[in-house]
Amino acid sequence: MRRTDKEIADRRQMDEIIRGSLVCRVAVAKDNAPYIVPVSFGYDGAAIYLHTAPEGKKIGCFEANPQVCFEFERDVELRRDPQNACKWTFSFESVIGYGTISELVEPAQKEHALNEIMRQYSGRAWPFESASVARVRVWKITITSMTGKFSKPKTAV
Secondary structure, three states, X not given: OOOHHHEEOOHHHHHHHHHOOOOEEEEEEEOOEEEEEXXXXXXXXXXXXXXXXXXXXXXXXHHHOOEEEEEEEEEEEEEOOOOOHHHOEEEEEEXXXXXXXXXXXXXHHHHHXXXXXXXHHHOOOOOOOHHHHHHOEEEEEEEEEEEEEEEOOOOOO
């Protein structure tokens, strides 16, 4: 990371940023064409979980190249300067990482992943009907590396 003064190296802080995020952006590539998609997600500290419809563009990318990049952000705020356009900036906390995506096919694994997604947004586990679990495709991103970064506003003097 170029700006080590803005680096977040503590894994617990990165976990907090992820758990405080509403969206995960997943970047993929197929046939040398990049594609990025925002998704709802679950996170258990070791992996990221997402679900999809039975078919679609991102699934074709997952199947063609399981290497993905992901991004989370929270506490984003535009910081304006009324006098100088070059001093406009953002304050934020973010996590960017890499991993390998694979499909979960066992019903128990799928239900675990779906509950991680629901826990992210509702704070609790939910019962799922077997037929609903069978219809949805569920994916796991095994995290290989992550970095965190923050930019906080300078305090007024």
